[in-house]
Amino acid sequence: MGAGDPFGMPVSHALASGMGGIRTAGDLVARMQLHRKMRLPEAKRYVADRLKVAQSDLSDEVAMRELREELDLGVVTSMVGGAKALAAKARIGRLLDVRVPSVEILKQKIGVS
Amino acid sequence: MTSYPTRMGDGHAVEMSTDELRCDILAGTEDAADRGRIPALSQEEQDYLLDLFSYPGKIVGVQPGNEVVLTDDGSVNALYGAQSSSGVGVPLSRELAIRVYERAFCMDTMEVGHPDYSFKPVKPIVSLEQQCLESVLSSTIIPIYYGAMPNLALYAKPDGPFGNPADLLPQGKISEARAAQEEAAQALTRDMVYVGRKMAEVGADGFNFDTTASAGDAEFMATLQAVEELAKTTELSIEVGMAAEFVLGMHGQVTYDGVRLAGLYPHEQLKLVEKAGAHLFGPVVNTNTRRSSAWNVSRAVTFVKACSEAASIPIHANVGIGVGGVPMCETPPTSMVTRASVAMVEIARVDGL
Amino acid sequence: MTENDILEAAKQAVVAADEEKAIEVARQAVALGLDPLRVINEGFTPGMRQVGDLFERGTMFLPEVIIASEAMVAAVAILEENLPAEQKEKQAGIAVLGTIEGDVHDIGKGIVATLMRVYGFKVHDLGRDVPLQRFVDEAKSSGAQLVGSSALMTTTMVGQKQLEKLLKEAGIREQVKTMVGGAVVTQYWADKIGADAYAENAQEAVAKALELVEG
Missing domain, CATH: 3.40.50.280 (Cobalamin-binding domain)
Structure with a gap:
């Protein structure tokens, strides 16, 4: 985005046009852009297919909150026992079939392939 | 005659009539088209902008389903206080700040960056930065970049060992100024590749070159060479964000892939960034503080649309203070930030911001 | 060459960052007995203004601006020799x-x-x-x-x-x-x-x- 006070800049953009991060499926779509150079329509299509939902559901807070909990991908609200941090990323990587570098390092350290 | 509250490029409030808004939207897109030698916005797109700026609501939003990915650069320091990032003085560590951005502000990605935010000062403390990144990566879910500015100026005297073009050029020492920039660029590339590899070692998802070419065409060349090397040798997802709408010709002759870098506009910069192997491109269009937000947004969207249409990689437009149609002031008005945001998504068809 | 031709040639020499041409134009202006101040103000200076515009639009670059300015300085030096004494030391x-x-x-x-x-x-x-x-x-x-x-x-x-x-x-x-x-x-x-x-x-x-x- 760019520089600016948190309310004026990231929060304003998040409200106006942001996907919603872990509140929805924003982080998953971002991963496809980052790791596979996918442009937005392709990235959304890919993630929707993997999640078996309509593309319009990807930024639906209610639909994605339920689905993230069901698939244990990490949710925005604090939830006892749910996948967090590296565990959530490992599950996201497997779901999307992408290598998450920090997860790969963890696997190496604990001897899991 | 009906008038609408809007803002100037410096953030100050002004009222404009429908005709004034329409004229500024036309003038803004024509200015971009003329400078960039790109198409102006269509009448339909100009009408869309007119609706956006005459919509009575304070804030606006994209059509549901059209939301885009947000990548963040430098904001990790904005909760505490970076001089140029409008910090708000909340004394949180970078690790905690990123978790706030992830969980409270719902960013799609975040970035670890040092408060100095240039690659040169990061090099001697790279292990500190690696550990901060490791800590963030082990406590977050969203993709995490490490980012900094190439900032070639730090390699010139008195901050670095090489001649300063700002001193040499006025003396007419053009070949010396060019040679100094070429030497400095090599040192910069080395440092950026070094830091990039270190961040790849600890599992960074991405690596962000922020405000690229701030010191001109030699800095852009150094960055493209670093991108090429890191793309070949690491798994890093690489983002290149620019500093200004055209590459300043401080050298004037440096090339990449046979293309002279000085004077390139966003859609031309993009092609070289793609060629170097980057995964994301962040075009910048500067805000003119004396023109209206309608003029600035129309102009910025024209440039970014041309860039987006030419792209094969995702385009994440810069829409921070003073760029992308956003007013140049520390507390950018939400009314204009959201309008710039929507225009970038609905007209320029960006993949993210 | 008419006076207008000289003024246009002066402008173009600066825009082209061509020092040799700028000197040649200055000498022609002196030989034709033209008002040196007019050649500076209506020939070389508009040329430099155009250089500034091109720089601002990103189509001319800083080293070229410097070379253009050197061309102008060299030409103006010739014209200044033919200025009345009170105008010779003038600086902006x-x-x-x-x-x-x-x-x-x-x-x-x-x-x-x-x-x-x-x-x-x-x-x-x-x-x-x-x-x-x-x-x-x-x-x-x-x-x-x-x-x-x-x-x-x-x-x-x-x-x-x-x-x-x-x-x-x-x-x-x-x-x-x-x-x-x-x-x-x-x-x-x-x-x-x-x-x-x-x-x-x-x-x-x-x-x-x-x-x-x-x-």
């Missing part, structure tokens, strides 16, 4: 420029300094990270008509306001015109602190500087 003005203390950004201010020299100013460029008192001391000792300060950060732009105060305290604010610039600076800020001018870019800075010194 004396200016003190610098980036406010705490701010190490130098590039934009350096470009302004370069272009101002091109347009005939004697420029005392104090560099970056300049203590405010140095602006005042240099303005006093050089007899400057202009004091220009640059700030790229919101934390250093407040130094521009303090500089206005220091110039007043030193009793020289009425003798100098002040200009402010830099990425975070706006016309509103200039008005608010009482600076005489604000410029959005280097080319505009030169135009404003000329306006200020010409009154």
Whole structure:
């Protein structure tokens, strides 16, 4: 985005046009852009297919909150026992079939392939 | 005659009539088209902008389903206080700040960056930065970049060992100024590749070159060479964000892939960034503080649309203070930030911001 | 060659950054007995103005601007030899420029300094990270008509306001015109602190500087 006070800049953009991060499926779509150079329509299509939902559901807070909990991908609200941090990323990587570098390092350290 | 509250490029409030808004939207897109030698916005797109700026609501939003990915650069320091990032003085560590951005502000990605935010000062403390990144990566879910500015100026005297073009050029020492920039660029590339590899070692998802070419065409060349090397040798997802709408010709002759870098506009910069192997491109269009937000947004969207249409990689437009149609002031008005945001998504068809 | 042909050739020589051609045109103008001041003002100077426009649009680059300015300086030197004695020593003005203390950004201010020299100013460029008192001391000792300060950060732009105060305290604010610039600076800020001018870019800075010194 760019520089600016948190309310004026990231929060304003998040409200106006942001996907919603872990509140929805924003982080998953971002991963496809980052790791596979996918442009937005392709990235959304890919993630929707993997999640078996309509593309319009990807930024639906209610639909994605339920689905993230069901698939244990990490949710925005604090939830006892749910996948967090590296565990959530490992599950996201497997779901999307992408290598998450920090997860790969963890696997190496604990001897899991 | 009906008038609408809007803002100037410096953030100050002004009222404009429908005709004034329409004229500024036309003038803004024509200015971009003329400078960039790109198409102006269509009448339909100009009408869309007119609706956006005459919509009575304070804030606006994209059509549901059209939301885009947000990548963040430098904001990790904005909760505490970076001089140029409008910090708000909340004394949180970078690790905690990123978790706030992830969980409270719902960013799609975040970035670890040092408060100095240039690659040169990061090099001697790279292990500190690696550990901060490791800590963030082990406590977050969203993709995490490490980012900094190439900032070639730090390699010139008195901050670095090489001649300063700002001193040499006025003396007419053009070949010396060019040679100094070429030497400095090599040192910069080395440092950026070094830091990039270190961040790849600890599992960074991405690596962000922020405000690229701030010191001109030699800095852009150094960055493209670093991108090429890191793309070949690491798994890093690489983002290149620019500093200004055209590459300043401080050298004037440096090339990449046979293309002279000085004077390139966003859609031309993009092609070289793609060629170097980057995964994301962040075009910048500067805000003119004396023109209206309608003029600035129309102009910025024209440039970014041309860039987006030419792209094969995702385009994440810069829409921070003073760029992308956003007013140049520390507390950018939400009314204009959201309008710039929507225009970038609905007209320029960006993949993210 | 008519006078208009000479004026056009002078302009084109500068735009093409062609020093040899600029010298040749200047010599032709002298040989034809044209008014040297008119050739400077209506030939070479518009050429330099066009160079500035091209630079501002990103189609001409700083080294070329320097070469163009050298072409103009060489041609003007020939024409000046034929000026009346009282006009020979004329310079646009004396200016003190610098980036406010705490701010190490130098590039934009350096470009302004370069272009101002091109347009005939004697420029005392104090560099970056300049203590405010140095602006005042240099303005006093050089007899400057202009004091220009640059700030790229919101934390250093407040130094521009303090500089206005220091110039007043030193009793020289009425003798100098002040200009402010830099990425975070706006016309509103200039008005608010009482600076005489604000410029959005280097080319505009030169135009404003000329306006200020010409009154």
